[in-house]
Amino acid sequence: MHFTNENDTALRFPVLIGDIGGTNARFAILVDSNADPKIFPVVQTADHATIDEAIQSSILDRTSIQPRSVVLAVAGPVDGDEIDLTNCDWVVRPRRMMESMGFSDIIVINDFEAQALAVVALDEEHLEMVCPGTSEATGSRVVLGPGTGLGMAGLVHAQHTWFPVPGEGGHVDLGPRTARDLEVFPHLETIEGRISAEQILCGRGLVNLYRAIAAADGRDPVHATPAEVTGAGLAGKDAVAVEALDLFVTYLGRLAGDMALVFMSRGGVYLTGGIAQKIVPTLKNGKFRAAFEDKAPHSDLLRATPAYVITHPMAAVMGLAAYARTPTRFGVETQGRRWKA
Template sequence: MPNPSDSDHTIAFPILIGDIGGTNARFAILTDAYAEPKEFPVLATADFETIDLAIQTGVLDKTSLQPRSAILAVAGPIKDNEIDLTNCDWVIKPEALIRELGFEDVIVINDFEAQALAAASLGQEHLEKVGGGEVRPASSRVVVGPGTGLGVAGLVHARHTWFPVPGEGGHVDIGPRTPRDLELFPLYDTIGGRVSAEQLLCGRGLMNIYRAVCKAGKIKESATSPAEVTAAWSAGSDPAAVEAIELFVTYLGRVAGDLALIFMARGGVYLAGGIVQKIIPALNQPRFREAFEDKAPHNEILENIPTFVITHPLAALHGLAAYARTPVRFGVSTKGSRWKA
């Protein structure tokens, strides 16, 4: 089935929108350009063998609406007619979704492309500012999201249009800067012999830091999950958990600052995902912005770039809904990622 060109901005309502992560899948249906999305319960990807079954059971069986189109944001590279998710066993086959579930049109984009769309469309009520700096209108933005992995996307403004720029920025290298780092980095789990940003800045990355802190201090590990680490940090009951969170926000500041320089993101850096929402008090401590701004010889540039935590619980769906309502407002490339019946 041939893909439409990028100039085809017509998407037929009702539209199923879906944010497919490594752990959870979130769906909603948009009946028209003016309606609020009809949301469905969050689904655990591990509970369903395929995305087809998840959509049928978790969405279509629970409504009389029959979506004509689907826009899916997925955690993984989009290529060919079978899309493997990075941290999930699902394989998305758009032609099968059309054939089996009755869609006329299926668009698949990167999950952090959807987060970038959210960064262009969310109101101030869904953003919590961390530190100084001011948004420069119509300037580039960056979204960084520690979750099951580390998602990164840019957002560039040109010709009155927001262009999301997906990528695999979460896999850049990160290295030691302080004497404490030099103690801990040899203890971190590596991937292919290196420490990538994602090895430290996601759920398993937080555990990587926590285990290294315990090993360096010859402390018995008491937390066995990211949730237990954040709970122990919040309660102040485990010094290793407290340091792990402090290191986590420091490393996040460093990486976010690097990405801000790459995109010259004078429109702001936006932190997404459940982990950052849980540790806002730690992000508000000086160490995050200090690490973000510590980029000699360009400290002054970083001082003037604002950082925000996205607090909307379904930000990616919000971004997808904004795109579904007015596709012409966003420069989303659908070449090679759109299938029509």
């Protein structure tokens, strides 16, 4: 593997930064290493046939700044010169992008690597604590993001460098533990007979959980979308939706505690994504914390580990900006993921 170090060529400014999701693409330009990112309006991926078209019409046509380098975070595996995105039709073709738009250097990484980078790039004002504790300055960290799916990454510090560790932790098994779980779990929709964490802890997973609770109680589900379940649960107007949110944060707490143990994350656990930001009141009602800390014989370790919700709407962009400013601060693997003109 090849990691960025002092012998690598630094990124040439200005740098175009992009966080490309299934529904939204967020862009910014970093003029130099001391500047704040110039953030552009959020782009709807469905409004543009290609990422090249989106960058040209939404960014380059709206500024006199000509980026020389590009750093993109994408939801999908980065493999080869044609990078397919998981939840949208865009394909990233770095070589063609350089030819058509004049870029000299393009780096493409995984979207949750960018979320992990953001953890050490954000100020405290963009972190909402949901479990008290003290974050060790160079302690390992975990990022969990319930959204369209369930993303996960670690961040490990060694030799004065932060190393993001992307993974598929959102697909680990999640099983019943309490008597209520045993009533609800038989009604959950499975994948080939299996209940992974993502089957519950994402947008469609919340609806899956809501329907399972209704079925367990012999009731007809009223709500059909994550937003409807979340709204009804937060408003306290629907007992099934309220319990769905309570169980959602309980199961998220269990998984967050498991990942904290895997990474020995004395630097904290960080929840990111739209769902976590919307349900902060439920995350603070004590059920997440109880499940997070309920890890005998290591409960004391978890009680000392803080957990936060990342509230910055452009967190991944800020993580990419931190990397673009000082690549040597981060051990980001670039082999097979960097293209130069």
